[in-house]
Amino acid sequence: xxxxxxxxxxxxxxxxxxxxxxxxxxxxxxxxxxxxxxxxxxxxxxxxxxxxxxxxxxxxxxxxxxxxxxxxxxxxxxxxxxxxxxxxxxxxxxxxxxxxxxxxxxxxxxxxxxxxxxxxxxxxxxxxxxxxxxxxxxxxxxxxxxxxxxxxxxxxxxxxxxxxxxxxxxxxxxxxxxxxxxxxxxxxxxxxxxxxxxxxxxxxxxxxxxxxxxxxxxxxxxxxxxxxxxxxxxxxxxxxxxxxxxxxxxxxxxxxxxxxxxxxxxxxxxxxxxxxxxxxxxxxxxxxxxxxxxxxxxxxxxxxxxxxxxxxxxxxxxxxxxxxxxxxxxxxxxxxxxxxxxxxxxxxxxxxxxxxxxxxxxxxxxxxxxxxxxxxxxxxxxxxxxxxxxxxxxxxxxxxxxxxxxxxxxxxxxxxxxxxxxxxxxxxxxxxxxxxxxxxxxxxxxxxxxxxxxxxxxxxxxxxxxxxxxxxxxxxxxxxxxxxxxxxx
Amino acid sequence: xxxxxxxxxxxxxxxxxxxxxxxxxxxxxxxxxxxxxxxxxxxxxxxxxxxxxxxxxxxxxxxxxxxxxxxxxxxxxxxxxxxxxxxxxxxxxxxxxxxxxxxxxxxxxxxxxxxxxxxxxxxxxxxxxxxxxxxxxxxxxxxxxxxxxxxxxxxxxxxxxxxxxxxxxxxxxxxxxxxxxxxxxxxxxxxxxxxxxxxxxxxxxxxxxxxxxxxxxxxxxxxxxxxxxxxxxxxxxxxxxxxxxxxxxxxxxxxxxxxxxxxxxxxxxxxxxxxxxxxxxxxxxxxxxxxxxxxxxxxxxxxxxxxxxxxxxxxxxxxxxxxxxxxxxxxxxxxxxxxxxxxxxxxxxxxxxxxxxxxxxxxxxxxxxxxxxxxxxxxxxxxxxxxxxxxxxxxxxxxxxxxxxxxxxxxxxxxxxxxxxxxxxxxxxxxxxxxxxxxxxxxxxxxx
Numbered sequence: 001x002x003x004x005x006x007x008x009x010x011x012x013x014x015x016x017x018x019x020x021x022x023x024x025x026x027x028x029x030x031x032x033x034x035x036x037x038x039x040x041x042x043x044x045x046x047x048x049x050x051x052x053x054x055x056x057x058x059x060x061x062x063x064x065x066x067x068x069x070x071x072x073x074x075x076x077x078x079x080x081x082x083x084x085x086x087x088x089x090x091x092x093x094x095x096x097x098x099x100x101x102x103x104x105x106x107x108x109x110x111x112x113x114x115x116x117x118x119x120x121x122x123x124x125x126x127x128x129x130x131x132x133x134x135x136x137x138x139x140x141x142x143x144x145x146x147x148x149x150x151x152x153x154x155x156x157x158x159x160x161x162x163x164x165x166x167x168x169x170x171x172x173x174x175x176x177x178x179x180x181x182x183x184x185x186x187x188x189x190x191x192x193x194x195x196x197x198x199x200x201x202x203x204x205x206x207x208x209x210x211x212x213x214x215x216x217x218x219x220x221x222x223x224x225x226x227x228x229x230x231x232x233x234x235x236x237x238x239x240x241x242x243x244x245x246x247x248x249x250x251x252x253x254x255x256x257x258x259x260x261x262x263x264x265x266x267x268x269x270x271x272x273x274x275x276x277x278x279x280x281x282x283x284x285x286x287x288x289x290x291x292x293x294x295x296x297x298x299x300x301x302x303x304x305x306x307x308x309x310x311x312x313x314x315x316x317x318x319x320x321x322x323x324x325x326x327x328x329x330x331x332x333x334x335x336x337x338x339x340x341x342x343x344x345x346x347x348x349x350x351x352x353x354x355x356x357x358x359x360x361x362x363x364x365x366x367x368x369x370x371x372x373x374x375x376x377x378x379x380x381x382x383x384x385x386x387x388x389x390x391x392x393x394x395x396x397x398x399x400x401x402x403x404x405x406x407x408x409x410x411x412x413x414x415x416x417x418x419x420x421x422x423x424x425x426x427x428x429x430x431x432x433x434x435x436x437x438x439x440x441x442x443x444x445x446x447x448x449x450x451x452x453x454x455x456x457x458x459x460x461x462x463x464x465x466x467x468x469x470x471x472x473x474x475x476x477x478x479x480x481x482x483x484x485x486x487x488x489x
Numbered sequence: 490x491x492x493x494x495x496x497x498x499x500x501x502x503x504x505x506x507x508x509x510x511x512x513x514x515x516x517x518x519x520x521x522x523x524x525x526x527x528x529x530x531x532x533x534x535x536x537x538x539x540x541x542x543x544x545x546x547x548x549x550x551x552x553x554x555x556x557x558x559x560x561x562x563x564x565x566x567x568x569x570x571x572x573x574x575x576x577x578x579x580x581x582x583x584x585x586x587x588x589x590x591x592x593x594x595x596x597x598x599x600x601x602x603x604x605x606x607x608x609x610x611x612x613x614x615x616x617x618x619x620x621x622x623x624x625x626x627x628x629x630x631x632x633x634x635x636x637x638x639x640x641x642x643x644x645x646x647x648x649x650x651x652x653x654x655x656x657x658x659x660x661x662x663x664x665x666x667x668x669x670x671x672x673x674x675x676x677x678x679x680x681x682x683x684x685x686x687x688x689x690x691x692x693x694x695x696x697x698x699x700x701x702x703x704x705x706x707x708x709x710x711x712x713x714x715x716x717x718x719x720x721x722x723x724x725x726x727x728x729x730x731x732x733x734x735x736x737x738x739x740x741x742x743x744x745x746x747x748x749x750x751x752x753x754x755x756x757x758x759x760x761x762x763x764x765x766x767x768x769x770x771x772x773x774x775x776x777x778x779x780x781x782x783x784x785x786x787x788x789x790x791x792x793x794x795x796x797x798x799x800x801x802x803x804x805x806x807x808x809x810x811x812x813x814x815x816x817x818x819x820x821x822x823x824x825x826x827x828x829x830x831x832x833x834x835x836x837x838x839x840x841x842x843x844x845x846x847x848x849x850x851x852x853x854x855x856x857x858x859x860x861x862x863x864x865x866x867x868x869x870x871x872x873x874x875x876x877x878x879x880x881x882x883x884x885x886x887x888x889x890x891x892x893x894x895x896x897x898x899x900x901x902x903x904x905x906x907x908x909x910x911x912x913x914x915x916x917x918x919x920x921x922x923x924x925x926x927x928x929x930x931x932x933x934x935x936x937x
Contacts, residue, residue: 030535034496034560038536038545043520055534082536083521101534121534123525129852146577147525272581336579339518 008051008074008094016072020054020096023064028055028102039097042082042089043144044430050077050091055102059177059185059215062098066213067183069096075462076181078209080121080152083144085347086428088156088208092463098213100151106130107216114221115174115191120151120214127219136221139166142424143332154214157206159424161331162288164382165256166222168424170205177216178204181459191218203450208426209461211454225290228256229300230318230327233285233307234278238262241283242357244310245381248287249354251306253299257288258382259331260357265338265376265389266330272337275330281313285381286331334378335389342374342391344400348407349425350414354384363413364388371406373399385423386414408475412437427465433474435467497558502550504598507737507779509547509587516582517544523584526577528857529567532874537564540574540584547591557599565591567868569861570733571824572768576831576855585829586775592735612863614739617694617726624671627698631665663699663900670701675722678708685715686805689756691747691770693763693896694726700762700896706924707762707798713927714808723750727761728776729769730862737776744773745784748791758796762920764895765862767797768829797826799894799919803835811923812930813845818922819888821879821902822854823895824861836894836919843926849886853878858893860901872901880905883914890915892922 008016017031030036030053040049051074056062069076075095082089091097104121111134118127124145128137141160142148148158154176159168166172175189189201204211235241241260248255261269263282270277277284285307289299304315318324330337338345352360361377368375376389388410392399411421411434421427421434435444447466451458495501503509523540524530530539537546543564549555565588572585601609616622633639642648670692680686688711692704708718724747728740747770751759761767773788796804818840826832840846859865859875879902883891891902891914902916917925 032496032560034555035537037496037549037554038542041519041545081521081524083524099534101530104534126525144520144522147522272579333579336518336520336522336581339516339520339580343515345518 008072012072012074013051016068016074016096017052019068020052020065023068024054024056024061028057029053039079039082039099040090042079042087043085044087044090044428047087047090047429048092048094050097051094053079053097053099055099057102059179062179062213062215063183063185065096065098066179066181069459070181070183073457073459075459076213077461078120078151078155078213080149080155081123081144081147083148084152084156084426084428085349086156086208086422086426086430088426088428088461088464089152090429092429092461095462100149103151103215104149109221110191111136111221113191114223115218116221117216117218118150120149120154120217122150124148124150124153131221135224137224138172138219139222140169140172143335145332150217150219151214154205154217155207155209156424156426159380159385161257161259161286161328161380163380163385163424164258165254165290170202172220173201173205173217174220175218176201176204176214178212178214180212181455181457185215186212189218206426208428208465210451210465211460213460225256225292225296227293227296228288228290228324229296230324231285231287231289231300231303231307232277232316232318232327233287233303233312234281234314234316235283235285235311236281236313237311238283238361239358240311241285242361242381244285244307244312245357246355247306247310248303249382251302253289253302255287255299255303255382256290257286258380259286260284260377260379260381261286261331261334262377264374265334265378268341268376269330269334269337272340273326273330273333275326276316277330278314286327331378335387338376338389338391342393344392344394345376346390346392346403346407347425348386348388348390348410349422350386350388350411350419351423352384352386352414352417352419354381356417356419357381357384360386360413360417364410367406367409371402373402373406375406380423383423384419386410404475411475429464430476432463432465433467433476435465495554495556496549497556497560501553501556503557503594506597507590507593509544509551509590509594511551513583513587514544514548514551516580517541517578518580519545520579522579523574523577526573526855528569528571528573528859528875529871531856532871532878538567540568540578543568543591544582544584544587547587550591557594562595562599562601565595567871569824569857569859569864571857571861572828573824573855573857576828585772589732589735589737592733593737594735596735596737609734609736613731613734613736617730618739618743620671620694620725623694623726624669624698627665627669630662631667631698634662634665663695665698666701668701670697670704673704673708673720674724676720678712678718678720680715680717681712682715684717686757687717687719687755688801689751689754689759690718690720691724691727691751691759691761691766692720693761693766696763696766696896700899703762703896703899703918703921706918707760707920710802710920710923710927711760711798714802714805719754719756721750721754727763727766727770729765732769732776733862740769741776741780741784744776744788748773748784748787751791751794752787756794758801759791759794760796760798760801762798762894762896762918764797764823764826764830765897767795768825770795771830797830797832797835797894799826799836799839800830800832802923803838807839807842807923809842810930811843811926812928814843814922814926814929815845816889817847817849817887818890818892819849819851819883819886820854820919821851821858821883821891821893821898823893823898824855824857826894827855836892839919839923840892843922846922846926849888851886851888852882854882858898858901858905860895860897862897865901876901876905880909884909884911888914890917890922892917892919894919
């Protein structure tokens, strides 16, 4: 059983900072309080101030940082752009944050073999931009893709609207270079699909920085499809929209994306982006199919028919790539759009089987009345990944408490319906105490055993993923934008 | 505001006056979508030099955890105020408003080195707002540049004797043109053909000296599009540099002067060719939110009629009797046009009317070139890093001409081109491209 370490002892700090500066140069080490307070938060919350933040430029730098940290017994937390939504990049118990913003080179692009080798700080969308002219792209597309890094995507096994057809990050990572807590460097996977031996790459992806620090990533690049058809189906009732989701897949059509927004959310989105969403509807589905021209056209026609059978008021097709981009901009900016109308919100991330969507929507509506809250709904409906957004004012502590309770009930309900506590945002320090809801003691024991093989002293990203046992079965929330305990408000 | 021991040392909290307010900064949900849109974050990779980080610092000052001291000032200073983050922000945070308020606080309550204060007062308060002083200085500078004295000084190393900021100014000083556009103040230029619109032209302070030819081209192009162009006397500096530097009281004085001058002209639109000026001119009401209602109302009436010249021409439908220009062209978005005024398609639409122009989209055209008003003077190192990144993208585009929409960008990109492997590349304003296309239509008519 590993001991969860604390941060740097005051007597250590000067020595450690001095060593880090000699290793990396003064410009690559932060240690003053006025700088460290900028690394207290990520996209979720403000939990924990690091003792130092360092910016390596190479794998060798990371090795030296890890060696120093091991010698001094200081925890290490890797950080990409800090856009994560489960607190994964936050130094929960202090220690050294290793920022990858300066390891942002694309090292090699091999289009013939559809792969690229990158440093972890490369921004997701920048990789797609680099190969766009040649007709390729990197498929996983989280809403934060214009800012989030591939290293962070690997840590969180990020998804996005197009995971329905393309899978999540793990389906696109071929190989990794990883620095382990003893400062050894290992290479997992490689550049081809199936490598002999254990699938260590699969183990690393989604381990949220608790098994090793990734310093190089080989990813798969996809060829842009010949044709993309983007449809917007408009409904007068939420139930009709949710029924349509399962009806589409029941026809044997796999859209590349199948997103749902409820009326409350889409009105906020429309105000913000003017994407052309109808202001008076109860829900919309954003559906995309792609492939060779004949197939995409046929699929789109079938989807229009299914939507009609399920009482869609209207189905629109984007005629130009600009129209398509506009529809997507609305969806990808949806979280922020709600930030415009509510001083704070708490975004949840749960999964259910898509066939259970109608009853889940009813349950969420009942939570609204039970707790007296507004809840906006944005779903990756095709794969049953829910993002209810609970609106509140963080200056109201009583309301903040109700938000956490309602979110807890929603997540519990997800598990009861045969789903999961997180679809793509990760466990981090938000949901680690909820892990026993989903996994048996044996399951968790196996995870602890694996963790102890890679990270025996618990020095990598302590306090994340696995339950600490200090709290029982609760969401640990400082809530999205300025929740209870959010240090910014 | 009180003295405590908050991080950074010195005073804590904001003083009286305009300041970053909860109603505005609480819209930030710290999602981080702005990070990769921010030029300084892209270069430095530091949260402190990102929009989210700067807002976090403003909040910490408000909460009393961080002082308005060296660290805070350094990071707020390093912001280009390019507002690229506003385009990226899904939450609708008005970052420009926040950073300008923070700078107002710094200007009021933080004591900068004496030399800095002296120079800032001299240029932004004693020279720019006074057209006659500015013109005298312009003449002096023009003589210095044209007599050969400049070459002697630059070669001699004399500049090393001056303080760093002053020395940095010398090679960046824009070329003074002859004649100055100030000679045209008070003129009314008739429309070509039937008059469709009556527009007021805001010529700009430095632009009237260093971009006189661009101003002439602007007037010509407007006239060719059926506009009677009035260039009212008494107009002056728009106040943009003062707003960006936190000199809000001075900016208000300048705004009122322009508002009065253009008030009763019966103009269908007030037009500028400088995106940086245009964004502040459109935001004059922000300066008067906490002032007399009458001033606020007048500012609103003024701003409602304010148009960037590309926006205006695109709105009224362009006269497209252009000659052919066989050129590979790329367009660098001017930040204050794209991000502050949200004008993306107008300049592109206009260029698409010109036969022969092959417009290649510049990768990362929405990222600042490093000009940002007087930023390249105050932060030469960051400005030159941004320019180098920009020139790499320009090289990839293999364009013959680089087109943009703001005088500051023209200066910065020209400096980039001069130092590049293709110094023959031309840098021009959208309007200059249109003007040339009109000219070559009438010229080719004669030639053939």
